[in-house]
Amino acid sequence: MPAEKIQMINGQIKVPAHPIIPFIIGDGIGPDIWRASVRVFDAAVEKAYGGERKIEWKEVLAGEKAFQATGEWLPKTTLDALKEYLVSIKGPLTTPVGGGIRSLNVAMRQELDLYACVRPVRWFNKVPxxxxxxxxxxxxxxxxxxxxxYAGIEYMYGTEGANKLLKFLTEELGVNKIRFPETSSLGIKPVxxxxxxxxxxxxxxxxxxxxxxxxxxxxxxxxxxxxxxxxxxxxxxxxxxxxxxxxxxxxxxxxxxxxxxxxxxxxxxxxxxxxxxxxxxxxxxxxxxxxxxxxxxxxxxxxxxxxxxxxxxxxxxxxxGGIGIAPGGNINYATGHAVFEATHGTAPRFADTDTMNPSSVILSGVMMLEYLGWKEAADIITHGLSTAIMRKRVTIDFYKLMDDATLVKTSEFADEIIKQL
Ligand code: NAD
Structure with missing residues (x-):
C-alpha cells in the first residue's frame, strides 16, 4: 500500500487508503500528548479497517522545535507541506515573544486562508x-x-499610522465621535x-x-x-x-x-x-x-x-467542563486545507511530566477522521474516550474534580481508550 497525498479533485477531497498526514508535535506538553494521541489514532484505524487503511504520519516542524533546528519559528518548508498535503494536525505552540510573529496559529490560518474555525462542544458523561x-x-x-x-489592523496612539488615520477620519469623513482623539489607539474591523x-x-x-x-x-x-x-x-x-x-x-x-x-x-x-x-x-x-x-x-x-x-x-x-478537552479544526472548504488542533496552550510547567489530558488532541483527531470520511474510526475513538471518562480513569485535571476517580498518566489514559476500542 503506497503512501499517497490527499487531494482536492473537483471540489471533493480524495483520501487514499494510505494518506500522508503532516503533524506538528507542539511545544511544552505537546510531545507527551501527541505520543499518547497517535497511538489511539493508529489503533482505531487498524481496528476499524483491519489493516486496509493506515495513516502515514509525517512530522513537520513549528514552534520551539523548529526554532532550535532552523532558527525559524514557522519554516517555509512546514507551510509548504501543510499546503501540499492538505490535511494536518497539531499540538499547542508557544507564541514567540518579540521577533515579529504575532502568533504561529494566526500565521498558519492566514497563510492557508483557513476561514472556518470549527469547534464542536458537547459533554461527556461524568466530566465535572x-x-x-x-x-x-x-x-x-x-x-x-x-x-x-482580528485582522490585526491596529495603530498605537501617537504613532504616524494612528495620526494619519485620525486625520483622515476627522478631515475626510467628518468623524467627530472619538472621545479622546489624542490618546486613542485605533483598530479596523473589516467584515x-x-x-x-x-x-x-x-x-x-x-x-x-x-x-x-x-x-x-x-x-x-x-x-x-x-x-x-x-x-x-x-x-x-x-x-x-x-x-x-x-x-x-x-x-x-x-x-x-x-x-x-x-x-x-x-x-x-x-x-x-x-x-x-x-x-x-x-x-x-x-x-x-x-x-x-x-x-x-x-x-x-x-x-x-x-x-x-x-x-x-x-x-x-x-x-x-471541557477547556482541557475541547477540540478544534481550522478549515477552508473550498481548497480542502484543514489544520486540526488542540485548543489549549502548551502548559510549559507540565512539559515532560506525562500527566496532562490528551483529549483535546484526540478529539481533534476525531474531527480530522470525520473530515476524511473515516467515520468508523472516529466513532470508536469517541466511544473509547467517553468510556474511559465514565469509568473515571482520568488525568489529573479531571481527577481533582471527580469523586472516587483513579488517577492515570497521559500515556495510561491512551491505553484506557485503546482497551475500549
Ligand atoms: P495553557 O492552556 O497552556 O495553560 C493554562 C492551564 O490550563 C495550565 O496551567 C493547565 O493547568 C491547564 N491545561 C492546559 N492544557 C491542559 C491539558 N491538556 N490537560 C490538563 N490541563 C491543561 O495556557 P497559557 O498558560 O495561557 O499559555 C501557555 C502558552 O501556550 C503560551 O505561549 C500561549 O501563547 C500558548 N498557547 C497556544 C495555543 C495553541 O497553540 N493553540 C493556545 C493557547 C495558548
Whole structure:
C-alpha cells in the first residue's frame, strides 16, 4: 500500500487508503500528548479497517522545535507541506515573544486562508461541570477566522499610522465621535460579504449533512450595523438564496408576519419544521451568552464572527467542563486545507511530566477522521474516550474534580481508550 497525498479533485477531497498526514508535535506538553494521541489514532484505524487503511504520519516542524533546528519559528518548508498535503494536525505552540510573529496559529490560518474555525462542544458523561445540565449542550461553533477586529489592523496612539488615520477620519469623513482623539489607539474591523457567505455556507452545509435542527447567526448588529449587521443580513440572504429548499429563516417569518400577519407566519414556520427544514435564526451576542446557560438545548450550529466566536468557544467549553478537552479544526472548504488542533496552550510547567489530558488532541483527531470520511474510526475513538471518562480513569485535571476517580498518566489514559476500542 503506497503512501499517497490527499487531494482536492473537483471540489471533493480524495483520501487514499494510505494518506500522508503532516503533524506538528507542539511545544511544552505537546510531545507527551501527541505520543499518547497517535497511538489511539493508529489503533482505531487498524481496528476499524483491519489493516486496509493506515495513516502515514509525517512530522513537520513549528514552534520551539523548529526554532532550535532552523532558527525559524514557522519554516517555509512546514507551510509548504501543510499546503501540499492538505490535511494536518497539531499540538499547542508557544507564541514567540518579540521577533515579529504575532502568533504561529494566526500565521498558519492566514497563510492557508483557513476561514472556518470549527469547534464542536458537547459533554461527556461524568466530566465535572459548573452547570446543572451540561448534557443539554451539544453545539458546533463556526467562527469566522480571517476577518473582524482580528485582522490585526491596529495603530498605537501617537504613532504616524494612528495620526494619519485620525486625520483622515476627522478631515475626510467628518468623524467627530472619538472621545479622546489624542490618546486613542485605533483598530479596523473589516467584515465582508464574501467572508460572511463562505462561513455561513459552511455552517449550513454542516447542519444539512449532520441533520441539525437550527443554524443561529450570532452577532452584534444592533450596535455595529454594517459589520456585524452585515454579517447577519448577508447570512440570511445566502441561506434563502442557496439553501431555500433546506431552510426556513426568521427573516422569512418576519416578512410573512408583516405581509399576512403573525398567525400566517407561525403556520409557515410550523410547516417548515414538520418538513424537517433547518431553522436559520439570529441572536444578539450578549443575549446568546445568557442563552447558553439558560437554554442551551435550543441551539445546535452557530455561525459567528471572529471575536464573538472566540468568547463563545471558551464560554461553551467551560460549561461542559471541557477547556482541557475541547477540540478544534481550522478549515477552508473550498481548497480542502484543514489544520486540526488542540485548543489549549502548551502548559510549559507540565512539559515532560506525562500527566496532562490528551483529549483535546484526540478529539481533534476525531474531527480530522470525520473530515476524511473515516467515520468508523472516529466513532470508536469517541466511544473509547467517553468510556474511559465514565469509568473515571482520568488525568489529573479531571481527577481533582471527580469523586472516587483513579488517577492515570497521559500515556495510561491512551491505553484506557485503546482497551475500549
Ligand atoms: P495553557 O492552556 O497552556 O495553560 C493554562 C492551564 O490550563 C495550565 O496551567 C493547565 O493547568 C491547564 N491545561 C492546559 N492544557 C491542559 C491539558 N491538556 N490537560 C490538563 N490541563 C491543561 O495556557 P497559557 O498558560 O495561557 O499559555 C501557555 C502558552 O501556550 C503560551 O505561549 C500561549 O501563547 C500558548 N498557547 C497556544 C495555543 C495553541 O497553540 N493553540 C493556545 C493557547 C495558548
Amino acid at each position: 461541570s459548573p452547570v446543572k445540565h451540561p448534557e443539554k449542550v451539544d453545539m458546533v461553533i463556526f467562527r469566522e477566522n480571517t476577518e473582524d477586529i 465582508s460579504q464574501e467572508g460572511t457567505e463562505r462561513l455561513v455556507r459552511a455552517a449550513i452545509k454542516y447542519a444539512i449533512e449532520h441533520k441539525k435542527p437550527t443554524v443561529s447567526i450570532v452577532h452584534k448588529g444592533n450596535i455595529m450595523k454594517f459589520t456585524e449587521g452585515g454579517f447577519k443580513n448577508w447570512g440570511y440572504e445566502l441561506a434563502a438564496r442557496e439553501f431555500g429548499e433546506y431552510v426556513y429563516t426568521w427573516e422569512q417569518w418576519e416578512k410573512t408576519k408583516k405581509e399576512l400577519g403573525e398567525d400566517a407566519a407561525n403556520k409557515e414556520i410550523a410547516v417548515a419544521k414538520a418538513h424537517n427544514k433547518i431553522i436559520v435564526n439570529d441572536v444578539i451576542a450578549d443575549n446568546f451568552l445568557q442563552q447558553i446557560l439558560l437554554a442551551p438545548q435550543d441551539y445546535s450550529v452557530i455561525a459567528t464572527l471572529n471575536l464573538n466566536g472566540d468568547y463563545i468557544s471558551d464560554a461553551l467549553a467551560a460549561a461542559v
